[in-house]
Amino acid sequence: xxxxxxxxxxxxxxxxxxxxxxxxxxxxxxxxxxxxxxxxxxxxxxxxxxxxxxxxxxxxxxxxxxxxxxxxxxxxxxxxxxxxxxxxxxxxxxxxxxxxxxxxxxxxxxxxxxxxxxxxxxxxxxxxxxxxxxxxxxxxxxxxxxxxxxxxxxxxxxxxxxxxxxxxxxxxxxxxxxxxxxxxxxxxxxxxxxxxxxxxxxxxxxxxxxxxxxxxxxxxxxxxxxxxxxxxx
Amino acid sequence: xxxxxxxxxxxxxxxxxxxxxxxxxxxxxxxxxxxxxxxxxxxxxxxxxxxxxxxxxxxxxxxxxxxxxxxxxxxxxxxxxxxxxxxxxxxxxxxxxxxxxxxxxxxxxxxxxxxxxxxxxxxxxxxxxxxxxxxxxxxxxxxxxxxxxxxxxxxxxxxxxxxxxxxxxxxxxxxxxxxxxxxxxxxxxxxxxxxxxxxxxxxxxxxxxxxxxxxxxxxxxxxxxxxxxxxxxxxxxxxxxxxxxxxxxxxxxxxxxxxxxxxxxxxxxxxxxxxxxxxxxxxxxxxxxxxxxxxxxxxxxxxxxxxxxxxxxxxxxxxxxxxxxxxxxxxxxxxxxxxxxxxxxxxxxxxxxxxxxxxxxxxxxxxxxxxxxxxxxxxxxxxxxxxxxxxxxxxxxxxxxxxxxxxxxxxxxxxx
Numbered sequence: 001x002x003x004x005x006x007x008x009x010x011x012x013x014x015x016x017x018x019x020x021x022x023x024x025x026x027x028x029x030x031x032x033x034x035x036x037x038x039x040x041x042x043x044x045x046x047x048x049x050x051x052x053x054x055x056x057x058x059x060x061x062x063x064x065x066x067x068x069x070x071x072x073x074x075x076x077x078x079x080x081x082x083x084x085x086x087x088x089x090x091x092x093x094x095x096x097x098x099x100x101x102x103x104x105x106x107x108x109x110x111x112x113x114x115x116x117x118x119x120x121x122x123x124x125x126x127x128x129x130x131x132x133x134x135x136x137x138x139x140x141x142x143x144x145x146x147x148x149x150x151x152x153x154x155x156x157x158x159x160x161x162x163x164x165x166x167x168x169x170x171x172x173x174x175x176x177x178x179x180x181x182x183x184x185x186x187x188x189x190x191x192x193x194x195x196x197x198x199x200x201x202x203x204x205x206x207x208x209x210x211x212x213x214x215x216x217x218x219x220x221x222x223x224x225x226x227x228x229x230x231x232x233x
Numbered sequence: 234x235x236x237x238x239x240x241x242x243x244x245x246x247x248x249x250x251x252x253x254x255x256x257x258x259x260x261x262x263x264x265x266x267x268x269x270x271x272x273x274x275x276x277x278x279x280x281x282x283x284x285x286x287x288x289x290x291x292x293x294x295x296x297x298x299x300x301x302x303x304x305x306x307x308x309x310x311x312x313x314x315x316x317x318x319x320x321x322x323x324x325x326x327x328x329x330x331x332x333x334x335x336x337x338x339x340x341x342x343x344x345x346x347x348x349x350x351x352x353x354x355x356x357x358x359x360x361x362x363x364x365x366x367x368x369x370x371x372x373x374x375x376x377x378x379x380x381x382x383x384x385x386x387x388x389x390x391x392x393x394x395x396x397x398x399x400x401x402x403x404x405x406x407x408x409x410x411x412x413x414x415x416x417x418x419x420x421x422x423x424x425x426x427x428x429x430x431x432x433x434x435x436x437x438x439x440x441x442x443x444x445x446x447x448x449x450x451x452x453x454x455x456x457x458x459x460x461x462x463x464x465x466x467x468x469x470x471x472x473x474x475x476x477x478x479x480x481x482x483x484x485x486x487x488x489x490x491x492x493x494x495x496x497x498x499x500x501x502x503x504x505x506x507x508x509x510x511x512x513x514x515x516x517x518x519x520x521x522x523x524x525x526x527x528x529x530x531x532x533x534x535x536x537x538x539x540x541x542x543x544x545x546x547x548x549x550x551x552x553x554x555x556x557x558x559x560x561x562x563x564x565x566x567x568x569x570x571x572x573x574x575x576x577x578x579x580x581x582x583x584x585x586x587x588x589x590x591x592x593x594x595x596x597x598x599x600x601x602x603x604x605x606x607x608x609x610x611x612x613x614x615x616x617x618x619x620x621x622x623x624x625x626x627x628x629x630x631x632x633x634x635x636x637x638x639x640x641x642x643x644x645x646x647x648x649x
Contacts, residue, residue, distance in 0.1 A: 101244060
């Protein structure tokens, strides 16, 4: 498989938390291709957070290679990793995604601040924020609203717009729908995929909720992807 | 946008931020106020006398002589004799000499006996002369010229009668010789404003029926009889002297200080003022030190506020980190925030200072005779404000560095 077909790959990655010798993670192989939507299922405590931190580059594996959009993230400096993350990965968290005091517009355009390449792809950030809001089913007047004033469902859509702006090649969503009811969950994923597919964006979503499986191209189980290493590393 | 985020974050914590800014503003206003009063007092003192080369009085301390002769603060321990006065007046170096006789009062104001030459020779604020607001100089024996504050406080007008009391807080009044207000001086911002000026002869005249500080019982000399008396003074309190040539000042000073017939003291007003500053300087420094400590305390308060906000703002910092903000952006954001708080506090402090000056100026003037000018901020004040902001930035580095370390350690894991 060459780099053209791989947007994210982890191979033979080993990581153990410093000072916590009893817990580590081993990922033999994980590969995502451009444009696919992948659901990674796992219970809490299965090492999901550690796996994501490895991809984000906030922690670096002791061995093995983590390659995000063609860059081996162990090979670059921490500040380059921050920049790389901003450029290549759109992020959606479980909850409390937004700066509550800032306007929705500022929240959506925030990643452009730290990702010049994404910024370059968006000639008019204000207009793009408006377009994304519209596409994600948010009324245009929310743009000037304080993000903290929105409902949880609306906040997650704003977070999705923020992840989508400037078309990063990967979107990683960490339990983005767990605070939403079932109908809203499905609608949320529908609009998210609509937008991601328009730019051939890979979506990796982490969840414990198997009911979402039908909406994804591929479903992985945490237990198959990674082995938790317990006891001596 | 970073600006907007910093301001938005501050606005979200409006109450604590507002309190912090208020504390900084008050401390800055205090600091600038102390500075203003200090320089105002200094300028006011320095402006009180000019054009006088020497002040002569009985031997005491030079600061004491300056204080009682010019500022009407304290009392003379001794007088100089009229004989000595005339001796000095006759010296060829002396261009002009004006006697001053103090010791009586009218209500809360001091009465000064002098000669009409005083109105020509006394200069203040780099060479300005006394001017009459109303009426004229001393013509009759029982004429009095009053300062602007005397007229304003007591509501006197030309031709009003006034009665002079013996001593300063005495109840024995010289009510058998009422004076007439002949002139009212324009405001000068000097102790002259709070002085009742009469002729030197008049001081003698009101003491005709007095002996050793008490009225002689049953004796009352009619005014027209007094007018015909010689009324030569026995002594004067001090004298202001102008010399013909500046070069002679030191020679004359030495001659007077070594005057064999009587222990006298001659001082240069400027030099005596310098001595006064040296004495006051310690108190000044203490005052500046205390107000600077208040500013530092307010900045420490800001630091504490930032520290305590760090925990509740972990989420905010994690979101910024997740969006690709480097830890040093987090650091910069906190320092920027502190700079904004300090700057707003400093500017608000300046505004408070001017508000305080607007309200306090007439009060301070009335109570202490101290005129605080309302002027555009000086360069020195500008530097002070800048220093406050700089100190705020430096102080905020401590919590900012902690946030930096926290955001490196936390990464982007959102903790609630």
